[in-house]
Amino acid sequence: MTDEGIKYLSQSFRRLVSLEKMALAFETCEDIGDSSIVHLSETLTQMRSLKNLHLNFKRCDYITNEGFVSLSLGLRNLPLLELLHLDFGRDQITDVGLIQLSRVLSQLSLLKSLHLSFERNCNISNKGLNQLCQALKSLKKLKSLNFDLRGCDRLTVTGLEHLGEGVKHIVSLENIELNFNNCTHLEKEDIFRLQKVFQRYLNLSNLKIIEP
Numbered sequence: 001m002t003d004e005g006i007k008y009l010s011q012s013f014r015r016l017v018s019l020e021k022m023a024l025a026f027e028t029c030e031d032i033g034d035s036s037i038v039h040l041s042e043t044l045t046q047m048r049s050l051k052n053l054h055l056n057f058k059r060c061d062y063i064t065n066e067g068f069v070s071l072s073l074g075l076r077n078l079p080l081l082e083l084l085h086l087d088f089g090r091d092q093i094t095d096v097g098l099i100q101l102s103r104v105l106s107q108l109s110l111l112k113s114l115h116l117s118f119e120r121n122c123n124i125s126n127k128g129l130n131q132l133c134q135a136l137k138s139l140k141k142l143k144s145l146n147f148d149l150r151g152c153d154r155l156t157v158t159g160l161e162h163l164g165e166g167v168k169h170i171v172s173l174e175n176i177e178l179n180f181n182n183c184t185h186l187e188k189e190d191i192f193r194l195q196k197v198f199q200r201y202l203n204l205s206n207l208k209i210i211e212p
Contacts, residue, residue, distance in 0.1 A: 098132055
């Protein structure tokens, strides 16, 4: 599928104003770029009944911060959103995009499940993760948190400290899954300290952390 195809697909969704769940996988559409996300974002602004949203752009290497920021702005028009699952791949997004997403996430007060995947992204640093973790503090109904940050090798122990500080106050959390595989600046001891923070402040039914 091309950008033009997604444009027409997005336009067709605008009639589905009562839709509550949407899952779209574009990971095999390697040629699509920011314009596709812009079209989808414009559609999202009219789908205010959405509660569950899953978008997969993992292998779409032409998507940049411009498209990601546009998507983030579209998300702020989904006041009923309870589940958000976004998959992006290698080096598509930088801290700039993550910071914009963080601003929007803090407004999604009904969110219960958040799954973000930025696998093998060397453009995300502690700065972006810090802003994301600050936003988490506003999600008082969040029950499940899943971050796939494998191969994000700019992350250091400082990023884990931000994560611990942001998450420990969300007493509603029941499930945490984190993937730090191939994060070359992290050590097993860093992961152990993060686990201790979670275990001290939260009553979790499931905690799974994949180590570097």
